[in-house]
Amino acid sequence: MNAPTLIPDFVNRKSFIELDARARAQSLFDEGTSKELVGPFDRIESPWLAKQGIAPQSDDGCIVIKGKIGGSPVVAIAFEGAFQGGSVGEVSGAKMTAALDLATKDSEAGKPTAAVLLLETGGVRLQEANLGLAAVAEIISSALALRQHAPVITIVAGTVGCFGGMSLVAGVSSYTIMTREARLGLNGPEVIEQESGINEFDASDRALIWAIHGGEQRVGMGLADSLVEDDADKVAAAVRACVHKGVPEKHRTEQVELYRARIAAIDTSSQIDPATLRQQWASPKGGVR
């Protein structure tokens, strides 16, 4: 009857990357359990952008959704890469800090509440410079406080990637989930080319960029935890698995001596080959914990 299908899987899958921040966050929750908090109708906008002739957005590019994942309480906080490059301003940053703090409060009261951070961001919003940088420091602090009680799970799906100060937030997370299309690093290629010259980093070299910052590399070298396809169901399943696993026995950023020794072993006389480094750092368990 049915001819063998020639339609490959990716035609029918629901792309995660093509969703906006709100839809991405919503897609993670158990059906009928989630609600957006301090949404666009609360109209808490950036107090600084209009003064500079830039149109603010009613959610400041940060979406907070509370609900359940696999039956457990979770708050998701998503940065919208399409608004000001997903940058961290006073309001968007405060939303993330406040949500993490409330999750900590519930966790301390005996109701462990995990956080899922959806990071598509170039880092600090330069129009709010010092309040953006301060917000990043506060987010790091609040994420560290929560991760003692419940996992902090970061998703970098693409296509903006996660750069600048927010890459440290990914760094302190309990688990980081990435797609092949995602990038994670402190400085983007353009910034390095600008600051240190084209010989240091040629920002037009796409292959080099993905070899260094790409999801496959970051997971392969053990600085992120799972590589998923660009498929909303698979991302949601990966998040459920992390929520279920709970707080890891030891967080990656607590393993100072291991990584210090790894850095000490690097030959810096020329540039480091990403593939070789990945091989050296890869552990049989796919991570270091």
Place this chain on the structure above:
Amino acid sequence: MKEQVGLRGNAWFKALTGSDTPNSGDPHSVLATTAAFGNESALFLCVVPDEDSRFPCVRDGQVGLEEAFALAAHIRAVIAEDHDKPREAKRPIIAIVDVKSQAYGRREETAGIFFAAATSADAYASARMAGHPVISLVAGQAFSGGFLTHGYQANRILAFDDAGIVIHAMHKEAAARITRRSVAELEKLGHEIAPMSYDVRDYAKLGLLFKLLHADDPQHPTSNEVAEVRNSITEAIADARKGKLDLSNRWESDAAKTTRKGTLAVRAALEAQWFNE
């Protein structure tokens, strides 16, 4: 002309600890020592330029991979040693900050500087959360990822009040380029919009600072000035010991009530709408 980043940091490290020799096993860009302070001892940390660093992109005083892991290792050692002591006996950790930025290099990105920086920020924050008073003394520049790695997790931040102090997310030229403005326009905006300003007196309006300090020439402090700074650090340590372990003092400060209305509005609204079933 080469910028003189790190010289002030070095000068204050020496003034407060009596030495400025790197430890064996540490990169020459990291100064770390436990020194007597008042009637207790404190861990002092500073990142300084090392023109011979094997990582070329940190040679002007940027914070790179080795710096971040060395800082984290020293802090973690102190946390472990003081683990069983009561809060009031936990050693203060004093970060002397004079950093140009994080390292902008390919080697650094390849080996995951984002993670190295996170490791150091984690160590500082963990010390604070464990009850160590963590004090930052901004003696020169405190830029962006450099400050996030070294100093911005402190309970209390002190800074000098002169033109040599710059606390910011990005240096002027780059910030102007990215926001498509001229440097002159950026400077003008800074006077109207406090978070964009490069002037430490405007930074003080954000409510993030414990106190502004003064020295006529912070690179060559007099013994009186050193004594005054010691008093201010002692005051900051005492204040930190009786305060909370998180960073809420920053948005609950008097200055923040005017400048960070947005932050406070978000926190109030989210708390009001938070539900738990």
